Amino acid sequence: MHISNTDPSTENFITVNSSDKMTVLFGPNRPDLLRHEVLGQIFIRTALQYPNKVALLWQNEKITYYQLYQQAMEMAIILYRTRHVGPGSIVGIRLSRSAQLHVTILAVLFTGACYAPFDADAPDERVIAVLADIEATLLLVDSQTSMNHSLVVDIETLKKHTISDHIHLSLNIDPKSIAYIICTSGSTGKPKAIAITHSNICHFIRADNEIMKITKDDIVYQGFSAAFDGFFVETFAAYLVGATLAIPSKSDLLNTDRIHVFLIDHAVTVLSTVPTLLLLINNDPALRLRLINVGGESCPQAVVDRWWKEDRRIINQYGPSETTVAATTSLLYPGEQISIGAPLPNYVCCLLDEETGQPTTASTGELCIRGPGMALGYFRNNSLTKQKFTEYGYRTGDRVTFDQGRIYFHKRIDSQVKIRGFRIELTEIEEELLKLHGDVQSAAVAFLNGQLVAFILGQLNETTMRTELGKRLPRYMIPNRLIHVKGAIPRMASGKIDRKALSALFVDESKKMSTHETRIDIGELIERDFVQRRPRRSLRQERIIILSLS
Known part of the structure; x- marks a missing residue:
């Protein structure tokens, strides 16, 4: 089916719902982007x-x-x-x-x-x-x-x-030789080394700029660490067309006011960043940003509502490092359901059954990606490579839905925590906290020592948190503790939340609390342990907003 849409990221996409094979989304066929180059x-x-x-x-x-x-x-x-x-x-x-x-x-x-x-x-x-x-x-x-x-x-x-x-x-x-090796966290605690070829990255840069449309007249903000593959979205996208890279110092990066000043002083026109940074920066009329590219984590609707302008595009990119930086993209608009878009040119996305790993004709399943961006595999780790890089493509481990040419993210298949029989998605709680944007600038939730702990940057107090979240979430999903973070939510080089650092903050705060300060809500414990287990409500479509690049 031909998808007609004013969003260029979905133009000419074809959806195939085969009754006997698999559900597939094809990116535009662009052989001109496949070049013999390094x-x-x-x-x-x-x-x-x-x-x-x-x-x-x-x-x-x-x-x-x-x-x-x-x-x-x-x-x-x-x-x-x-x-x-x-x-x-x-x-x-x-x-x-x-x-x-x-x-x-x-x-x-x-x-x-x-x-x-x-x-x-x-x-x-x-x-x-x-x-x-x-x-x-x-x-x-x-x-x-x-x-x-x-x-x-x-x-x-x-x-x-x-x-x-x-x-x-x-x-x-040789274009098929390895250009770089990038490491991401592994479930075993040992980093996974991903081998990306020249062909992989060169194709991505060209395909991605079909959407980004960066030109030689742009000034591109270079904020990502070189250890994060978002670095390529900034750096080599600029090199491709002759744009200028504006590089902030480390001290600039650690202060949102200084980032704001840097963007204005350097007349930056293109900004690639994690979405939560945009909740901390003032959307000043003096900013000359014409393109904002978000990735690396969930993008709250509040970011789109705050930053979108008629003369400014906001692009949402998704893709694990194993498929070279990003594999899908979408333009975001205020009031519209957030999706991770559709495949980049020459990429193919299909759905697998979560249990069997085999193709499915359903509209929801595990996202699998193949195409010229699919990496060689994990460097010197053949067993893991065979497990994740299959005949159908790279298995992302992400549950998604295909709907009219767009991909909607639900969750990591294996990212749930279980509390007293209830399975809980921490990202759902984080998103509800971010909706309190008058009191919460940034938020993270962790399951530590058997309890849910909310970490926030903002003025929210525990009473308000419980009251407001109680309007939207079951009591078993309301955090037991609220910890205020100074400066910023700790993040890794990739821009993602640093869960280990949150654990350390929790330990520090716990040491400050004496025994008599620990409050126990007996009514809450009774409800959590003995209330009739209601079926968990379904995930809302507007929650499909994560952008994991690793």
């Missing part, structure tokens, strides 16, 4: 086309595309000559936010090696474990991120080498 080539073409265009705005520096190319190529030659970095090498990068980070990433790509990015604040133990797991060649660091390890090479040491002859590396790099 990531470094995308940048080089732009640098040749717009050599004097500003590529990076970093503090008081303006670095042109030619200057960035020159610096990156010089470092690539140094890496190639002095460290024998080339095709087949795996280079860890753990650098502070700076222009040098961007130079280094390009340099490694120019050598034909693949890189593994680490957040500057990642624990040393985690970095060491990943380096061993992926058998890295070396780890590039700076003075702020250095650590004691045999693979460590300080970037300043490399820069001391000089290149006497102005030569360029001319290496045969």
Whole structure:
């Protein structure tokens, strides 16, 4: 069925509901986006086309595309000559936010090696474990991120080498080779290393910009950590067309008022971010944002209502890292049901039965994604790769519904918690808290020590919380504790809520409470333990708003 819609993310999408096979959504057929190229080539073409265009705005520096190319190529030659970095090498990068980070990433790509990015604040133990797991060649660091390890090479040491002859590396790099390895949290506690090829990421950048429509005249905010694949939505989307990247410092990122000022001072036109950040920033008329791209977590309707304008688009992107950054996209409008949209060009989404993993003709099931963005798999983990990368595509573990060419997210299939016989989705409680946006700027809920604990940034008090949530949720879904967070809800490099940090906050708050301060609602306990178990209400369609990129 042809889907006619003013939203370009669903234009020309076909829905196939086969009575004997499976339920499928196809992205637009765009063979012109499938090219024999590598990531470094995308940048080089732009640098040749717009050599004097500003590529990076970093503090008081303006670095042109030619200057960035020159610096990156010089470092690539140094890496190639002095460290024998080339095709087949795996280079860890753990650098502070700076222009040098961007130079280094390009340099490694120019050598034909693949890189593994680490957040500057990642624990040393985690970095060491990943380096061993992926058998890295070396780890590039700076003075702020250095650590004691045999693979460590300080970037300043490399820069001391000089290149006497102005030569360029001319290496045969296979588009099917690995461009980068990105790590996400694993259910076993051990990070999963995902291998993304040049073909994967180059196609994504081109396909995604069919929706984003970034141009050389845009100024793109670069806020994501290099260890999060949202980094590519910002960085290489800009490199593709010759746009300018505006890079805030770490101190800017830690203060929402400073982010607000940065966006205005740098005349930023394109912002990619997690939705909750938008609840903390003032929607100032002085902002020049024409495009807001949200991803990485749930997008409350309040974000759309607050930020949408006639001359500003808000795009919702969804996709696990295993399918290269994002696989579906949707334009968001005030008052409209939020969906994760439809597949990007050349992607295919289908539904599997949650129990059997086999194709289903139902409209609801486990989302499975295939196409040119599907990763090679988990690096040196064949058993997990075979489990998740099937003949039908990558099994996301997400329950969704296909409805008239759009995909609506329900929940993680395995993300429930169970309290006294009741299965509870923590995200449902979080979303209800965020609806109290007059008193709640940001919220997270965790199940700790046998009780539900709400963490909020805002003025909400416990009495109001219980009263207001009691209007919308069963009593067994109302948090036992309310903890006010100073500054911001703790988040990981990906922008997702840091559950471990919430646990630490809970422990700290518990130590402050004396025994006589602990209140027990006897009536609530009786209701939770002995009330007749009512069937849990169905999930409302307006709740379909998560965007997990990992």
